[in-house]
Amino acid sequence: xxxxxxxxxxxxxxxxxxxxxxxxxxxxxxxxxxxxxxxxxxxxxxxxxxxxxxxxxxxxxxxxxxxxxxxxxxxxxxxxxxxxxxxxxxxxxxxxxxxxxxxxxxxxxxxxxxxxxxxxxxxxxxxxxxxxxxxxxxxxxxxxxxxxxxxxxxxxxxxxxxxxxxxxxxxxxxxxxxxxxxxxxxxxxxxxxxxxxxxxxxxxxxxxxxxxxxxxxxxxxxxxxxxxxxxxxxxxxxxxxxxxxxxxxxxxxxxxxxxxxxxxxxxxxxxxxxxxxxxxxxxxxxxxxxxxxxxxxxxxxxxxxxxxxxxxxxxxxxxxxxxxxxxxxxxxxxxx
Amino acid sequence: xxxxxxxxxxxxxxxxxxxxxxxxxxxxxxxxxxxxxxxxxxxxxxxxxxxxxxxxxxxxxxxxxxxxxxxxxxxxxxxxxxxxxxxxxxxxxxxxxxxxxxxxxxxxxxxxxxxxxxxxxxxxxxxxxxxxxxxxxxxxxxxxxxxxxxxxxxxxxxxxxxxxxxxxxxxxxxxxxxxxxxxxxxxxxxxxxxxxxxxxxxxxxxxxxxxxxxxxxxxxxxxxxxxxxxxxxxxxxxxxxxxxxxxxxxxxxxxxxxxxxxxxxxxxxxxxxxxxxxxxxxxxxxxxxxxxxxxxxxxxxxxxxxxxxxxxxxxxxxxxxxxxxxxxxxxxxxxxxxxxxxxxxxxx
Ligand SMILES: Cc1ncc(C[n+]2csc(CCOP(=O)(O)OP(=O)(O)O)c2C)c(N)n1
Numbered sequence: 165x166x167x168x169x170x171x172x173x174x175x176x177x178x179x180x181x182x183x184x185x186x187x188x189x190x191x192x193x194x195x196x197x198x199x200x201x202x203x204x205x206x207x208x209x210x211x212x213x214x215x216x217x218x219x220x221x222x223x224x225x226x227x228x229x230x231x232x233x234x235x236x237x238x239x240x241x242x243x244x245x246x247x248x249x250x251x252x253x254x255x256x257x258x259x260x261x262x263x264x265x266x267x268x269x270x271x272x273x274x275x276x277x278x279x280x281x282x283x284x285x286x287x288x289x290x291x292x293x294x295x296x297x298x299x300x301x302x303x304x305x306x307x308x309x310x311x312x313x314x315x316x317x318x319x320x321x322x323x324x325x326x327x328x329x330x331x332x333x334x335x336x337x338x339x340x341x342x343x344x345x346x347x348x349x350x351x352x353x354x355x356x357x358x359x360x361x362x363x364x365x366x367x368x369x370x371x372x373x374x375x376x377x378x379x380x381x382x383x384x385x386x387x388x389x390x391x392x393x394x395x396x397x398x399x400x401x402x403x404x405x406x407x408x409x410x411x412x413x414x415x416x417x418x419x420x421x422x423x424x425x426x427x428x429x430x431x432x433x434x435x436x437x438x439x440x441x442x443x444x445x446x447x448x449x450x451x452x453x454x455x456x457x458x459x460x461x462x463x464x465x466x467x468x469x470x471x472x473x474x475x476x477x478x479x480x481x482x483x484x485x486x487x488x489x490x491x492x493x494x495x496x497x498x499x500x
Numbered sequence: 501x502x503x504x505x506x507x508x509x510x511x512x513x514x515x516x517x518x519x520x521x522x523x524x525x526x527x528x529x530x531x532x533x534x535x536x537x538x539x540x541x542x543x544x545x546x547x548x549x550x551x552x553x554x555x556x557x558x559x560x561x562x563x564x565x566x567x568x569x570x571x572x573x574x575x576x577x578x579x580x581x582x583x584x585x586x587x588x589x590x591x592x593x594x595x596x597x598x599x600x601x602x603x604x605x606x607x608x609x610x611x612x613x614x615x616x617x618x619x620x621x622x623x624x625x626x627x628x629x630x631x632x633x634x635x636x637x638x639x640x641x642x643x644x645x646x647x648x649x650x651x652x653x654x655x656x657x658x659x660x661x662x663x664x665x666x667x668x669x670x671x672x673x674x675x676x677x678x679x680x681x682x683x684x685x686x687x688x689x690x691x692x693x694x695x696x697x698x699x700x701x702x703x704x705x706x707x708x709x710x711x712x713x714x715x716x717x718x719x720x721x722x723x724x725x726x727x728x729x730x731x732x733x734x735x736x737x738x739x740x741x742x743x744x745x746x747x748x749x750x751x752x753x754x755x756x757x758x759x760x761x762x763x764x765x766x767x768x769x770x771x772x773x774x775x776x777x778x779x780x781x782x783x784x785x786x787x788x789x790x791x792x793x794x795x796x797x798x799x800x801x802x803x804x805x806x807x808x809x810x811x812x813x814x815x816x817x818x819x820x821x822x823x824x825x826x827x828x829x830x831x832x833x834x835x836x837x838x839x840x841x842x843x844x845x846x847x848x
């Protein structure tokens with residue numbers, strides 16, 4: 165893990181092991197979400213009844229946004245904190261949340277992270293300081309508190325707070341940026357700009373073309389990078405280093421892509437560029453690049469996919485084999 | 501005089517079948533045609549037509565200036581609606597889920613609801629705040645609450661909660677024409693959405709043309725002599741199912757659909773309980789400090805001897821709505837719990 169300063173703002177020269185690790189994280193996140201997608205839709209029919217099946221409720225998948233989580237979390241350890249959004253799986257996986265327990269939570273099982281009480285938008289893994297929230301932008305303020313605690317303890321730990329570009333129009337976003345800059349808190353604010361807030365495009369929701377320009381309003385270093393895992397890795401390296409060194413917060417926006425609907429069942433009729441979306445998939449693109457540069461070959465790719473598949477199927481099996489919570493305990497855990 | 505003080509009027513003669521969602525949209529459409537000061541704003545209300553189909557087709561019809569997709573900035577756009585209402589427009593602002601009230605509550609209860617009072621009656625805020633409520637499909641603790649008790653507890657806003665297409669249209673027309681802020685809360689489970697469990701009563705006959713359902717008048721949706729079930733929203737359907745099932749066992753339950761919390765139609769409740777002597781209150785909102793206590797007190801404040809048995813409350817047991825299906829069903833007031841409660845009051 166590198167925390168030194170760099171003169172080249174765009175990228176770092178990454179060693180093959182790091183590049184492979186970034187690739188693996190992305191493949192694991194995608195494999196996981198493909199499996200969730202399959203299980204989610206398996207028994208919603210006939211038609212589509214959102215309340216039916218092994219995985220009922222809303223489901224927000226992050227396919228396309230894996231580079232953000234992989235690039236940012238590569239600089240973190242389990243001692244650092246991540247507050248993710250309603251679209252949390254890629255960050256959870258990249259930050260090392262227990263995959264079995266996370267899957268069990270999504271399946272509403274007693275063995276889940278929240279004993280089946282939370283669900284896919286409310287994943288809490290205190291062992292790696294991970295949380296997320298269904299109310300958008302509301303994960304930003306608690307991240308300040310985690311950062312404050314880290315700063316008080318003088319540990320060099322950092323808090324990463326994630327929102328989408330839609331959420332960046334919330335008061336909580338702006339209040340948090342101001343406070344973090346004012347108190348020089350060790351936070352990295354990540355904005356995943358996937359161009360869409362459900363059906364509303366960025367240019368219909370946001371007065372500036374890029375949230376990175378909003379950093380200036382809070383006297384905070386800010387940058388915007390494209391959905392390239394290595395560019396994200398490099399930018400996050402700078403941001404995390406600043407936070408660890410006590411130099412305060414950074415705003416990092418990634419222009420990413422939401423390959424699938426806002427939630428499962430979203431027909432995306434509002435989305436004119438829909439036909440082009442599959443070509444924006446960052447994983448085959450990175451695969452090709454690493455192949456061209458001799459880091460990957462067919463065998464490594466196949467093995468990576470197989471390992472991810474096996475890991476994910478194990479987690480799904482663990483979830484399915486786990487008991488559902490006893491209805492008599494429905495009111496447990498309201499208080500400690 | 502506001503429309504709520506006028507009797508129900510039906511101008512059309514025919515009727516047609518609509519889902520609750522489409523009935524809502526039809527009301528908004530009619531009012532937008534009639535009154536250019538009506539406009540609608542909220543998240544995903546444009547081309548998407550509202551996440552719960554509350555605005556389907558309206559932007560196509562009325563354009564982007566009258567059906568407005570907002571940024572996710574609830575304080576700002578709900579506050580904007582307040583300001584526009586103060587200037588004489590009739591905005592309808594949609595808060596996508598009632599659960600999100602926390603991010604914009606100051607605009608709602610300190611501004612929308614208090615301006616008329618603070619101005620000594622000199623400033624009116626004729627706006628509607630629409631919002632989706634309710635659970636039953638594993639959407640978890642931040643997307644499944646009803647919270648109407650919270651809105652009703654804070655003075656200055658009317659709170660309406662339709663349970664069917666007829667009321668949805670008539671109450672929406674009343675809400676838009678009302679000179680007060682009206683919170684219009686629609687349960688996802690009664691909207692008749694294609695992607696939710698099909699509730700047969702979510703589709704029904706709706707008169708053509710405009711008509712209003714007065715705000716503050718409960719409906720006796722099933723007459724009965726043995727016990728009064730007071731409820732609203734999706735729970736009306738569960739209560740009717742429970743009543744039908746108990747009818748076979750010789751228990752005859754009366755079911756009251758409150759249709760609004762503010763004003764609360766205490767007369768209808770009192771009239772019914774004075775007849776049956778027994779009361780069950782069903783509320784999908786949290787039990788403590790809420791609707792069920794208020795309805796119970798409506799009786800005890802006037803004449804506790806009206807009751808032949810203690811009031812039974814079937815509510816959410818002060819638990820955030822759990823995600824896992826079995827847990828969620830354990831906290832929701834569904835048919836089995838309602839039936840058991842009716843049994844309890846009748847046998848006591
Ligand atoms: C305060 C609040 N308002 C509205 C919503 C409903 N909602 C959930 S996700 C979403 C869009 C978020 O867009 P963005 O922040 O860009 O993230 P993305 O979904 O694209 O990842 C909306 C409006 C919410 N959860 N919380």
